[in-house]
Ligand SMILES: Nc1nc2c(ncn2[C@@H]2O[C@H](COP(=O)(O)OP(=O)(O)OP(=O)(O)O)[C@@H](O)[C@H]2O)c(=O)[nH]1
């Protein structure tokens with residue numbers, strides 16, 4: 001087995017659905033998951049590339065491991081629950097600094113999961129406000145959807161990330177391309193998130209291959225050298 005060409009890491013608060021998203025993508029199904037302990041990794045063969053995808057634990061007690069998992073990451077998926085604004089704010093407050101160990105050209109995607117739980121009966125984008133028929137309700141400004149996190153908030157976070165990482169907005173993918181809403185339950189948009197990132201990582205992989213083998217030791221092909229007889233120094 002070849003070693004992974006690049007690494008993607010999922011970060012975010014507990015219960016936002018990181019494991020479920022990864023499961024949906026890799027296993028093509030949704031199943032009840034248990035809260036992750038430490039972290040887990042999957043290997044995805046995509047075209048001729050090997051991509052490792054790391055699932056991390058959102059629970060506070062495992063927080064310290066986050067920066068270790070992000071080391072050398074080519075892309076990070078910051079995940080929140082669209083029904084809990086706090087899970088988006090946590091990304092900035094608690095998770096962003098963990099990405100300091102990622103590659104300098106690391107790509108960032110922001111994913112709002114559990115979109116299937118938003119109340120589409122009461123609140124529909126584009127519906128008319130009954131109190132003011134001239135006004136169109138958006139799911140973000142309606143008082144009837146107090147918890148629904150607006151995609152604009154995710155895009156604002158994306159811009160803060162670029163500032164934090166001192167990246168030029170003109171040299172990285174635009175916020176509109178990197179902020180997604182998904183449902184691990186229905187599968188909505190899940191493939192699109194992963195495959196958009198994979199596509200964007202191809203130039204990184206090709207550049208790395210052109211630069212030659214990395215300094216990382218590939219233990220899958222490691223054969224211990226024959227031991228030479230040690231001499232006593234007396
Ligand atoms: N309705 C709905 N439920 C979801 C979705 N994604 C995850 N869940 C549920 O949310 C709960 C938490 O999902 P996990 O995937 O374990 O969350 P996590 O982010 O991996 O949590 P930690 O491992 O603790 O960090 C589980 O009960 C899932 O079944 C979704 O898209 N829609």
Ligand SMILES: [Mg+2]
Pocket residue numbers: 018019020034035036055056057058
């Ligand atoms: Mg998990």
